[in-house]
Amino acid sequence: MTLLLEMKNITKKYGDFTANHNINFDVRKGEIHALVGENGAGKTTLMRMLYGMEEPTSGSIMINGKEVHFHDPSEAIRQGIGMVHQHFMLFPSFTLAENIVIGGEPKRSGLFDRKAAADKVNELGQMYGMPVDPWRKAGDCPLGVQQRTEILKVLYQGADVIILDEPTGVLTPSEVKELLQSIKRLAAQGKSFILITHKLHEVMEAADRITVLRDGVITGHMESNTTDEEKISRLMVGRDLIPMSRVANEPGASVMHVQNVTLAGAKGAKPLLDNVTLTVRQGEIVGIAGISGNGQSELLQVISGLVQPDSGIVELNGKDVTGDSVRAIREQGMAHIPEDRYMWGASREATVLDNGLMGHQHQYKKGGLIQSHKLRKVVSGWVERFAIKTGSLDTQAQFLSGGNLQKLIAAREFAQNKPFLIAAEPTRGVDVGAMETIHGELLAKCKTGDGILLVSSELTEILKLSDRVLVMYEGAIAGELSAAEATEEQISLLMAGGKRQL
């Protein structure tokens, strides 16, 4: 295969900090090359240089054997490099066709020709096997379709090398499968992909070659058929991961019980929660699986007191807490790692310290004032224990990477030390090392006799941690499986609305 793109001896320094050190990276025509590494390993920096958003301190970039210098992304795009960002950059009120042709609109007598744009998009979709409805508004499309649109956009711009930055973070399992098939098909048609991710099973499934980064240097480079997930994760983390064996506890009394909870939807629509009943007992982890948008968020909001149910009751430690305030419920014995860290879990403008205080503010109160000395010590302890990378405790949360913020939120809620914990997407976007830490903490908490309700869109996470698995579909519990009998296939079937089995 021909070498399409080559990055030679790339070094990037920010002041004293070396983000990339002497990196060699290349891409062949028609291959999928995975770039893996933990948060902060330097993957994004490397790709930003390739995409013209940064310039390397030293080293060179060659395309088709010719050296190139990019000063901004438009130059990279002209050389056939496209990037699909982790957070989609579509205009929600524009149609898919408008989003795709943006910057290179087909024109007729000087005016934007919408019809031609739609035809062009249909043609592209046909050619690459990724059809979309060109007339739909981007904001109305599911995330999987939005991503397909992003890929079509870079293809429309004439990209030969497409960088996918954490492409599967927000997708459902079936959307992930579809995406991986699509890129494999595109690779077979001669397009090249750089896949940035830390989900190793996806790497193993799709990639031809794998390059591992750790702390800004390459720690491994291999063909995917000569390696396995364990080897890669060792290269990423720099040590062996301890395999977690979970011993099933004998569950005790109920810590949290939801009885016949119903929450009406918009007029005429299906109820958001349909007669949900579930129990979490002491010393067990109950996993809730389901494609996002099937009532999991609403269930958690009802349990935590953010939303009042239309009927049904919520009990915590044997006390009916339906209708109580969030604060009263927290004090009755609940901690909560929320599913969306930016919306519910943190304030971007506030400092690490202030973000750590939330939920604890009445414990660190003396004479109405915050005991900041004591608080600082405690939050410093979390930073150390969870290896949270932050400038200082007074750094604003927005400057933390997503994974580090997630660790802070998890640390804060573990520190509540309450008998019941909601853990919603506890490891979304965190790296392998942090995932190990958080999973370890969850299992340890469960071992001490606390109950945990785990909601995750990662089936592997659910299967790894849960004693029992409940599957939600359209606001109702579609089925319950014990840890022993649950398989990915069974859960997938229930998630997709397969027959109920109770």
Next chain:
Amino acid sequence: MTRLKRNLFALLQPIIAVIIGLLAGAIAIVLLGDSVIDTYAEMWNGAFGSFYFLTNTLTRATPIILTGLGVALAFRAGFFNMGSTGQMVLGGLAAAITALYLPGPGWMVLVVSLVVGMAIGGLWSLFAGYMDAKFGINLLISTLLLNYIASLFAGYMVAFPLKDQSGSAAMAQTPMIDKSIWLPKLFSGMSLHAGFILAIVAAIALYIFIQKSVSGYEIRMLGNNPFFAAYGGVKRGRMMVVAMLTSGALAGLAGAGEVLGTQHRYLDGALASADYGWSGIMATLLASSNPLGTAVAGILLAALQTGAMGVERNTNVPLEVASVIQAVLTLFVSARFGYAFLKRRKEKK
């Protein structure tokens, strides 16, 4: 950035803004064909040139600082209280009525008048909060419109039932308040009264409240991200009561201070037409709702206004040059959001 540096920055910001405003004013002066140096020297003299002018500036700054602090607290909680003018007017009127009709020793009547002024200002502000919570009436709109109701109601009160009948002049104003109830002057012969001390104390107290207290923390988080606050058990309703009540009370105190310290009666239009309320909002915006910065910005804005009067007295440059400078300050406030955005991008890299 360390906390100390952040605080210094908050104090520095209004000063930088004023410097940029002065540069723009210089251009206007040059276009008018006058000497920039002479004009600004007159402006400096008018604001700080002598002890008399300095105290004059601080007197003018007092209500600006107090209304600014009130707005700052509401902004921090995420509530747009645009009603400081109305809250100030009603607070001033209530203080005047109390001072005129409550019997008792002077110092006691003074204290009660100040408290009543604060209470009325606070309740007027809370009323807007109530309408938001109960009927979903947008605070920005309701507080703004309540200004008119307050000003016109106060105007009616002093034009008819409470009108001063003693003098021959047909001014819409209450009778003069007894001298024993006036806020004491800080220096004999100067206009500066004890209200300035109250304003500075309020600024420091509010700073401690917002930065160090648990309620202040909850207010800040509510303003930053209401979902996060709700998730953490912060009660929006209770915080709204605290924030709007205190915010209005500070504006009410500004009005009461003007009535008891400077005018010694409620004179129709005296509080609203001086635009103290709007200058207060500007001071807050210049200082990004930092209470200490708001105090500094309040003094600078007052100096700009008293300085401009000096300019008009002694040169051919019209008072409107100060308006040019203020307009540029307003632009600067909006531009600062853009600057913060750029800086954020730079720090991310």
